[in-house]
Amino acid sequence: MNFQVTDTLYVALAGYALGTLAALLSLFVREKRLQYGGLLLMIAGFIAHTVWIGTICARTGHPPLTNLPESASFVAWVVFAIELGLWLRYRVYAASFFVYPLVLLLLTLSAVVGENFVALDPELRSNVFTLHLLMSTIGVAGLLIGLAFGLLALIQDRMLKNKRHGRLWEWIPSLDVCKNLSFRALAIGFSIYTVGLIAGVLWSYRTTAGLMDLRAKQIGAVTAWVLFGILLQSYISNTYRRKRMLFVSAGAFIALVVAILGIRG
Amino acid sequence: MPLILVGLNHRTAPVDVRERLNVPEPKLPDTTQALHSIEGIDGVAILSTCNRVEVVVSTRDEDVIEQLVDWLSTRASTTRTELEKHLYILRHGDVVKHLFRVAAGLDSMILGEPQIGGQFKKAFVTAQELGTLDTLLTQVYENTMRVSKKVRTDTGIGEHAVSVPYAAVELAKKIFGDLRGLHVLLLGAGDMGELTAEHLHKQQVKQVFVANRSHERAIELANRFEGAAVQFDRVDEHLGKCDIVIASTAAPHFVIEPYQVTRALDVRRNRNLFLIDLSVPRNINPAVSQIDGAYLYNVDDLQQVADANLGLRQQKAGDAEQIVLREVEAFRKRLVAQDAVPTILELQQRLETIRTAEVEKCLRNVGPMTAEQREAIEMFSSQLVNKILHYPILQLKDASDEPQERESLRNTIRKIFGLAK
Numbered sequence: 001m002n003f004q005v006t007d008t009l010y011v012a013l014a015g016y017a018l019g020t021l022a023a024l025l026s027l028f029v030r031e032k033r034l035q036y037g038g039l040l041l042m043i044a045g046f047i048a049h050t051v052w053i054g055t056i057c058a059r060t061g062h063p064p065l066t067n068l069p070e071s072a073s074f075v076a077w078v079v080f081a082i083e084l085g086l087w088l089r090y091r092v093y094a095a096s097f098f099v100y101p102l103v104l105l106l107l108t109l110s111a112v113v114g115e116n117f118v119a120l121d122p123e124l125r126s127n128v129f130t131l132h133l134l135m136s137t138i139g140v141a142g143l144l145i146g147l148a149f150g151l152l153a154l155i156q157d158r159m160l161k162n163k164r165h166g167r168l169w170e171w172i173p174s175l176d177v178c179k180n181l182s183f184r185a186l187a188i189g190f191s192i193y194t195v196g197l198i199a200g201v202l203w204s205y206r207t208t209a210g211l212m213d214l215r216a217k218q219i220g221a222v223t224a225w226v227l228f229g230i231l232l233q234s235y236i237s238n239t240y241r242r243k244r245m246l247f248v249s250a251g252a253f254i255a256l257v258v259a260i261l262g263i264r265g
Numbered sequence: 266m267p268l269i270l271v272g273l274n275h276r277t278a279p280v281d282v283r284e285r286l287n288v289p290e291p292k293l294p295d296t297t298q299a300l301h302s303i304e305g306i307d308g309v310a311i312l313s314t315c316n317r318v319e320v321v322v323s324t325r326d327e328d329v330i331e332q333l334v335d336w337l338s339t340r341a342s343t344t345r346t347e348l349e350k351h352l353y354i355l356r357h358g359d360v361v362k363h364l365f366r367v368a369a370g371l372d373s374m375i376l377g378e379p380q381i382g383g384q385f386k387k388a389f390v391t392a393q394e395l396g397t398l399d400t401l402l403t404q405v406y407e408n409t410m411r412v413s414k415k416v417r418t419d420t421g422i423g424e425h426a427v428s429v430p431y432a433a434v435e436l437a438k439k440i441f442g443d444l445r446g447l448h449v450l451l452l453g454a455g456d457m458g459e460l461t462a463e464h465l466h467k468q469q470v471k472q473v474f475v476a477n478r479s480h481e482r483a484i485e486l487a488n489r490f491e492g493a494a495v496q497f498d499r500v501d502e503h504l505g506k507c508d509i510v511i512a513s514t515a516a517p518h519f520v521i522e523p524y525q526v527t528r529a530l531d532v533r534r535n536r537n538l539f540l541i542d543l544s545v546p547r548n549i550n551p552a553v554s555q556i557d558g559a560y561l562y563n564v565d566d567l568q569q570v571a572d573a574n575l576g577l578r579q580q581k582a583g584d585a586e587q588i589v590l591r592e593v594e595a596f597r598k599r600l601v602a603q604d605a606v607p608t609i610l611e612l613q614q615r616l617e618t619i620r621t622a623e624v625e626k627c628l629r630n631v632g633p634m635t636a637e638q639r640e641a642i643e644m645f646s647s648q649l650v651n652k653i654l655h656y657p658i659l660q661l662k663d664a665s666d667e668p669q670e671r672e673s674l675r676n677t678i679r680k681i682f683g684l685a686k
Contacts, residue, residue, distance in 0.1 A: 032421070160440065160560050165573070174442035175537060238535035241557050 015045020065133035076106035078141035094171035135196030142189020149182035220258030227252035272319030278351035308399030368413035377422035425574035458513020505532030512548035
């Protein structure tokens, strides 16, 4: 059963694109109303996105996680849902400068790759496999949010240390809030991601009698897990400000991207 | 808009004149009532702060201005000619514009400062309770408060600290977020340090520790901040407990060295530490700023933050002025339209009477008609009357804000259409 990318995907993309544009513009004109406008457009995009994901679920009969477009779309959806929750709780404006483009990028990737949506192979219809997909995807979303707030904490720390307050100064919440949110998102995301990886290994063992193979997806996923573990430890030991942690963060992000793109292979 | 404002402020009058005219809060009700008893004043409110004394009245008699100036000169114990050098007298629309600007902080010594909003509210609420606000002044007051809020919300003009102590508080919030539950250590009893500690105390920090070479003075300050005094030689023990350290001693050398901060951060398990050095010569070794988790700001750094924020406020003041201008025009139009309502109603009534009578006469002359024909004549006559009235009504609604000009226009229209005087 083949499905075409529906109009709701394009509505979602348009909402995210305009919302991202408005948020980025607000960085230059320092206008709070533009930020609100951006958020409203993102929410409109999010509603269309939810409808699109719901449509896929209804038509294929499984969570939208079985190929690259589905997974990228679902990660984008979870990332924005978490961002929205955090915005409602903490009113963190600055996160939008990183999170909105990320959400837009992931959904664009989903639309551009545009693989046909297929019903799940009977071999893949297993609770362990579903758990692996669901936990890994939600974990990745948490880790991406953790990275975004970690970046904000680093920027805030630099601005406070250098006593030069750039354009982001007004939009970033306190250092403690950024650090705590980043730590919590990383800790929760890492735990969920770990469960997802274990479930993946179990499923692989059941179906192929091997723990894992060495495709880009698996290498990326494990590398990301190790690097995020190091990052989390840096928060516990309070060494997250060190320059090398920036490289670890960048490496962790790239490894995650490789893991997500590898879903195709 | 029969409004008059007589007053002076920090730009027009020196402090010795302002202090003589100042109305202390307990005396505000009596003074307001005394002014209200002046013949010709319909409504009155007095705005008295350390930077301005202004009397706003609604009156239909401009001679009241003379009496107000006399009253103010008596109060300032000076001659009328002498006081007039410092006074400004505003009328009608200018009063509204001035009040909108004042309440929004655009006319304040410190651009955008928020206290004036509260002082303005206090002045008008007092007048309202005394019954000295008439309908017009009540409308002015309500609109001023609305515009003030709009300016502050839309432009964020008052959001950034423009003094050294406030800049320190703002930075503390940038590091810790909520300041409640934090511990503060004040070293020394310098004025600026004391003021900063006071601002932090108002932010409901958990406890303020005070250390001073003179322990008696430390106890005195600690009592003021409901905190605790500590011996100066036992400061190290408290460094680890405190989140914010303010150094403001007269010591000619550093009293906090990097090793002490490193040790404190270890005790604090690397929770951030904000150090504010307000002393000259400096009391905290600048090398402290190299330590991860320690944020050191001296008095120059804080002054730079305050100056940059002032620049930001000045940028935002342009937008704020635009909002004020738009709101003044909208308010003027509302008031003028409101003022013209009785004349407009009378005019409509008068022409409707003429129309009905003429239609009846026409119908009698023409003889029997169908319902449709009758309806067509009714519609034609109504439309004709509406067209005739359109321009005079527009003129009445959009008249000048000079009460005399409006009165003159109303009289002309009444005369032309034969309305009762």
